[in-house]
Amino acid sequence: MRTLKIIEHVSLDGVIQNSADGDGFPYSDWTGAYRTPAGAEMMLSAHGDRFDLLLGRRTYDIFAGFWPTVSGIPMADRLNAAKKYVVTHRPDDLGWGPAEGVGPDLVEGVRRIKAEDGPGLVVTGSSTLTSVLLEHGLADEVVLVVYPVLVGTGKRLFAEGTPGQAFEFAGTTPTPTGVLLSTYKVAGPLKTD
Template identity: 70%
Template sequence: MRRLKIIEHVSLDGVVQHSVDGDDFPYPNWNVPFRTPEGRDAVLAMHGERFDLLLGRRTYDLWARFWPTVPANPMADRLNAATKFVATHRPETLHWGPAEPLGPDVAEGVRRVKADDGPDLVLCGSSTLTSTLLEQGLADEVVLIVYPVVLGTGKRFVAEGTPARSLELAETQTTPSGVVLTRYQLAGPLTAA
């Protein structure tokens, strides 16, 4: 059975949005000033040598316009080679491949993909899908790449109303620019003390 890892680049106040994405988000590419070679290597290690992607439709479309045009490098090569499992109502338009639609019931589609043989799954950037996966208990691990910035506006890591969950710290690293990478294992529903 495949494991599912959520990896998100996030501000201290929980914002994961990086692009204008059709609204008035005032801070596109806010994480760029904090990028370092050490951070790149740490993010690559968190993804793993080989993985498939689980993406929402907006993230798929944004990445499909960008990653195939990037010169060869370890991250671009891994993302372009990965099978992309996409939450979409327009499967006929999945041109950045290999790609497969999850089907009309996203949670059931993810369960099916997790049950198949193959590399682990990585979800990045799809904030709506993140909440669904946590609510359904489908995520196995969460990696937060936390930047030393407060944005005050934008899409958050999880949606309001996402059920409470308990996580166990598995690993933490810090880059020279102050970015903290923290890996957690999902431990189940939060129990009140």
Template identity: 65%
Template sequence: MRKLKIMEHVSLDGVIQSSGEDDFPYADWTAPYRTPEGRDEVFAAHGGRFDLLLGRRTYDMWSGFWPKAPSSPMADGLNAATKYVVTHRPESLEWGPFEGLGPDIVEGIQRIKSQAGPDLVLWGSSTLTSTVLEHGLADEAMLIVYPVLLGTGKRLFAEGTPPRSFELVSTKAMPSGIILSAYRFNGPLKTG
């Protein structure tokens, strides 16, 4: 059974949005904190070979960049990964290898997880992340937390995300101020 890992770049106040869509004023707010050491840590967190689970907007943004990026372990890994894409227009996908997830997102993810293959990494989709959490489909989360407050933008855990508990697996502080924290999903929220 394949594992599903959520990976997100996130501000201290929970914002994951980085593009200028929806009048978001802080495009590329992660750039001042990027370092070769941080890039290598993030790539290592992918776990070698992996496949991607992407929402359509993230797929479209990435397909305009990664196929043309210079060869590197990160670019080569992303380009080689099978991209499982949530889309109503699978015929318009070009950056491969790819597969449209189908109309039932939950069933599609369950099907992919039950197949043999590398682990799945979900990146960049707040809507898809909420669905994955709601249905208990994620196994792990890697949060790459930046020392900034943005005050506006799409949040990693949107209003209505079901309560869950997590177990800290590892954490590492980078010299640039980024903190990489890996969590294992630990079931429903425990109280009392």
């Protein structure tokens, strides 16, 4: 059974949006000033040597417009080589491959993909997927790359109404610019007592 890891770049106030996407978001590339070689190595390690991607259509299109034009950078090489499983109603036009649509039922499609042989799955960006994956017990791990900024507006990591979840802390690694990569194992529904 494959594992599914959510990796998200996030501000202190929970914003993961990093580009305008045509909606007037005022802080495109707010992570740029914090990038370092140490951070790049940290991200390579978090993704692993080999992985497949699970992406929403918007994130797939954004990535497809950039990553195929980049070569010779380890992260670009890994992303370009990864199989992309895309949540989309238009699976026939997935030009950045290898790629395939998840199917009409997200939950059943992800269960099927996780049951197949292959490397671990990584979800990044795709804010509409994270809450659904956690709600249905499909995510195994959450890696938050937390930046020391407040963005104040934009797409959030988890949707309003996402059921409470508990996580087990697995570790934190800092970069020289104050970015923290924190890893959590999904422990199940949040219990209160």
